[in-house]
Amino acid sequence: MNTIADIARLAGVAKSTVSRYLNGGSVSEETKKKIEIVIAETGYAPNAFAQSLKAKKTNIIGTIIPRLDSYATSRTLIGIDERLRELNFHMLVSNTNQDLEREIENIYTLAKQKVAGIILLATQITDDHLKAFKQINIPVLLVGQQHDDVYSLVHDDETAGYAIGKYIIQRGHKNIAFLGVGEHDIAVGVNRKKGVKKAVADHDDIDARFFETTFNMSEAAIRAQSLFDEFSPSALVCATDNIAIGAVKAAYQKNLRVPEDVSITGFGGYEVTAMMHPSLTTVQIHFVDAGRTAASHIVKLVNGEDIPKLTYSNFEIILRESVDIRTDHPI
Amino acid sequence: MNTIADIARLAGVAKSTVSRYLNGGSVSEETKKKIEIVIAETGYAPNAFAQSLKAKKTNIIGTIIPRLDSYATSRTLIGIDERLRELNFHMLVSNTNQDLEREIENIYTLAKQKVAGIILLATQITDDHLKAFKQINIPVLLVGQQHDDVYSLVHDDETAGYAIGKYIIQRGHKNIAFLGVGEHDIAVGVNRKKGVKKAVADHDDIDARFFETTFNMSEAAIRAQSLFDEFSPSALVCATDNIAIGAVKAAYQKNLRVPEDVSITGFGGYEVTAMMHPSLTTVQIHFVDAGRTAASHIVKLVNGEDIPKLTYSNFEIILRESVDIRTDHPI
DNA sequence: CTGAAAGCGCTTACAG
DNA sequence: CTGAAAGCGCTTACAG
Numbered sequence: 082m083n084t085i086a087d088i089a090r091l092a093g094v095a096k097s098t099v100s101r102y103l104n105g106g107s108v109s110e111e112t113k114k115k116i117e118i119v120i121a122e123t124g125y126a127p128n129a130f131a132q133s134l135k136a137k138k139t140n141i142i143g144t145i146i147p148r149l150d151s152y153a154t155s156r157t158l159i160g161i162d163e164r165l166r167e168l169n170f171h172m173l174v175s176n177t178n179q180d181l182e183r184e185i186e187n188i189y190t191l192a193k194q195k196v197a198g199i200i201l202l203a204t205q206i207t208d209d210h211l212k213a214f215k216q217i218n219i220p221v222l223l224v225g226q227q228h229d230d231v232y233s234l235v236h237d238d239e240t241a242g243y244a245i246g247k248y249i250i251q252r253g254h255k256n257i258a259f260l261g262v263g264e265h266d267i268a269v270g271v272n273r274k275k276g277v278k279k280a281v282a283d284h285d286d287i288d289a290r291f292f293e294t295t296f297n298m299s300e301a302a303i304r305a306q307s308l309f310d311e312f313s314p315s316a317l318v319c320a321t322d323n324i325a326i327g328a329v330k331a332a333y334q335k336n337l338r339v340p341e342d343v344s345i346t347g348f349g350g351y352e353v354t355a356m357m358h359p360s361l362t363t364v365q366i367h368f369v370d371a372g373r374t375a376a377s378h379i380v381k382l383v384n385g386e387d388i389p390k391l392t393y394s395n396f397e398i399i400l401r402e403s404v405d406i407r408t409d410h411p412i
Numbered sequence: 413m414n415t416i417a418d419i420a421r422l423a424g425v426a427k428s429t430v431s432r433y434l435n436g437g438s439v440s441e442e443t444k445k446k447i448e449i450v451i452a453e454t455g456y457a458p459n460a461f462a463q464s465l466k467a468k469k470t471n472i473i474g475t476i477i478p479r480l481d482s483y484a485t486s487r488t489l490i491g492i493d494e495r496l497r498e499l500n501f502h503m504l505v506s507n508t509n510q511d512l513e514r515e516i517e518n519i520y521t522l523a524k525q526k527v528a529g530i531i532l533l534a535t536q537i538t539d540d541h542l543k544a545f546k547q548i549n550i551p552v553l554l555v556g557q558q559h560d561d562v563y564s565l566v567h568d569d570e571t572a573g574y575a576i577g578k579y580i581i582q583r584g585h586k587n588i589a590f591l592g593v594g595e596h597d598i599a600v601g602v603n604r605k606k607g608v609k610k611a612v613a614d615h616d617d618i619d620a621r622f623f624e625t626t627f628n629m630s631e632a633a634i635r636a637q638s639l640f641d642e643f644s645p646s647a648l649v650c651a652t653d654n655i656a657i658g659a660v661k662a663a664y665q666k667n668l669r670v671p672e673d674v675s676i677t678g679f680g681g682y683e684v685t686a687m688m689h690p691s692l693t694t695v696q697i698h699f700v701d702a703g704r705t706a707a708s709h710i711v712k713l714v715n716g717e718d719i720p721k722l723t724y725s726n727f728e729i730i731l732r733e734s735v736d737i738r739t740d741h742p743i
Numbered sequence: 744c745t746g747a748a749a750g751c752g753c754t755t756a757c758a759g
Numbered sequence: 760c761t762g763a764a765a766g767c768g769c770t771t772a773c774a775g
Contacts, residue, residue: 084752095762100754109760126524130465131752134767149486149493159480162507174505176493193457298687330687353684356629356661415768426746431770440744462768465751 083125092119103127133195141171142379143191144200147179151296152322152351153368154202157224160372161200168380170197185209192217198379200224204266206231220382224375225268227391232382234375236366237393238268242276244398245346245364249316250284253407254344257281257289258314260305260324262296269296273320273348290314294324301327302334309335314343315407322347322354325361329403340405350399359402366396414456423450434458464526472502473710474522475531478510482627483653483682484699485533488555491703492531499711501528516540523548529710531555535597537562551713555706556599558722563713565706568724569599572695573607575729576677580647581615584738585675588612588620589645591636591655593627600627604651604679621645625655632658633665640666645674646738653678653685656692660734671736681730690733697727 085103089096092115102108102116119125133139142165146154162172173196177183184201188210191199199219203210203226211230214221220232227233249257259277264270274291281289290312294304305317305328319325325347329339337343339359347354350365371394378388416434420427423446433439433447450456464470473496477485493503504527508514515532519541522530530550534541534557542561545552551563558564580588590608595601605622612620621643625635636648636659650656656678660670668674670690678685681696702725709719 085754086752096752097754097763098761101761104754107760112760128465128752129525130461131767132754134459134461134465134752134769135754137767149490150483151486152481155480155482155486159507159509162480163509172505172507174503176490176503178490178494194460298683302687326684326687330689333689352629353657356633356657358661358664358689416770417768427768428747428770429745432745435770438744443744459768462751463770465753465768466770468751 083123085125085127088116088119088123088125091123092116137195139195139197140169141173141194141196142198142200142376142383143173143175143187143194143196144202145175145177145184145187145191146202147177147184147204149176153225153349153366156368157202157372157375160369160374161376162372163369164373164376165380168376170376170380179204181205181207185213188213188217188221192219197383198222200375200379204268220379222375222379222382224371227267229390232378232388232390234371234378234392234394235268236371237396238272239276239279241348241364241366241396242273242278243280244276244396245318245348246277246280247283248398249318249344249346249404250280250287252316252344252404254314254316255287255407256312256314256316257287258308258312258317259289259291259320260301260308260317260328261291261293261320262324263293269320269348277318294327296321296323298323298327302330303327305331306335309337309343316344316346316404318346320348322349322351322361322363324348325354325363325403326357329357329361340403344404344407346404355401357403362401362404363399364396365399367394370394414454416456416458419447419450419454419456422454423447468526470502470526470528471500472504472525472527473529473531473707473714474504474506474518474525474527475533476506476508476515476518476522477533478508478515478535480507484556484680484697487699488533488703488706491700491705492707493703494700495704495707496711499707501707501711510535512536512538516544519544519548519552523550528714529553531706531710535599537598551710553706553710553713555702558598560721563709563719563721565702565709565723565725566599567697567702568727569603570607570610572679572697572727573604574611575607575727576649576679576695577608577611578614579729580649580675580677580735581611581618583647583675583735585645585647586618586738587643587645587647588618589639589643589648590620590622590651591632591639591648591659592622592624592651593655594624600651600679608649625658627652627654629654629658633661634658636662637666640668640674647675647677647735649677651679653680653682653692653694655679656694656734657684657688660688660692671734675735675738677735685730686732688734693732693735694730695727696730698725701725 089099175187199221206228223233227235261274262270281287294301301324347361347363354361420430506518530552537559554564558566592605593601612618625632632655678692678694685692
């Protein structure tokens, strides 16, 4: 492996000149040529550590994620990675396995590794988070959750919840169940539910009930079964596609036809929802795009440029087979 | 941010003594105490770049993956990450987006970043790969593909293919289709098919035909439709769960009942296969375990310990509802 | 057990 | 435009 000293010697110039050449400083055409040739011959590549030691900064963006085996996460990472690469940055992924302590820990660790910025696919923001953000003095961007004190990129969960609720109501459903997750998750647990609630609040002839489960498909299936025992909805709005997949399974097990006996909707737009039988009507969130935007934003912050404190990413409702028109629901 | 010089000054000792303390060299109890206190007070953490610049080595394992949105990949990464953390190493993920050139490029980039070792979730190994491995002089472990010149951890695809083939035959199927992927992918495209071929070769009353598609669910669905037109198998063995999901969809569209008209099997053991209707009989590969093993192995290589050149990870067949017994298949 | 000094490979004022 | 020198924060022989 060659060092800058080797290149300088071979090119017959000083190290500082080579460094200047490398970093776009002023170097005469002639000197430029000489250095170029030597670098091409030797295949020289600067030592990133030595650079970082001086610069005290890297071109790495640390991305903290709660879990790896999630469609939303992996699609978002793809977008971040893609865009970061275009901007000449690298992505360092740090998985917390849904452990909040590890999330805080990771913020400090990434700071120690001198990442240029941090993207946090957050599930909740605690005081410890805010303290860490203050202390590390590195740009941070939240994705999927919003907090007034931090730059945030959120899927517009409440509006999306409102839209899918409205759609279900327009299709004539009056007995509507919502199967969500706990309120510790602001985006999924609180906002999506809030949107649906708002939609049903617009009408006074609707019996809407709200249930809770986890993000796990099998647990959602079990919860949906007992839900079908307690309440007989004509439509079941689910807070994620995985929950919806579990609910469809539960319907089969209860001998309920989808959508004839019960309509079911998802949230996310996972690829597999198009392949199910019946295919799932769902709210599609553009995770890859969101990831790309997140990458653009964090790099802007790194470069000292301004971005809006809060950005919304887009969604759309994909109409498929799992929702039926209901003019009169037989209880 | 404190440096080792600050700590030394505050503790009233030399920098080298602090360094020795940090790295487990011989330091008197008394000195140890003083340094400990100062470090605790200041929250000092060594600068990783300065360390790496000297040591010319990090505790980072670079992991190169072909894609992020794959169940197999994410589960494997979870295992790698988990185990690496236990061993006090970090995981740096580098996505190639299935671009072979970028894969080669990444090998060199990671080497430049002085990762301690590289885990490559490979789809194929070319001469350029081998050349890169030679040149970088860093331990490399292949996962999912095997090559004689490189340490490899493979899912035993051929044996697994043989096992699922055998199982289908035992259930009385005589008209068997296999829907696989191109042979550039040795593990999935070649070995799984080879195993199934071997299973049918043991019997002389079987009409087995082999078809090809891609890893994409929707494309697999389309290919399966035309397959059902060309050939009327009583069982369709798919090379991945995603292909099987597409095939089940195609069966629905062709008004074929699963498993009464056609049995379908997958490969992978994705969570969603348990939730489908009917639930999918599939070969489960233990990706998380494989990831953990991969992490253990690469760290052993980094530490100069020996590991077997080739390791097989386990699989099992999960029997569910998508396969029927067939005593006599009416063409 | 301890400390002074050199060096890892780069960058950056500073002087010419 | 160019070069000599200092310094980034560590580690590691070496001498004591």
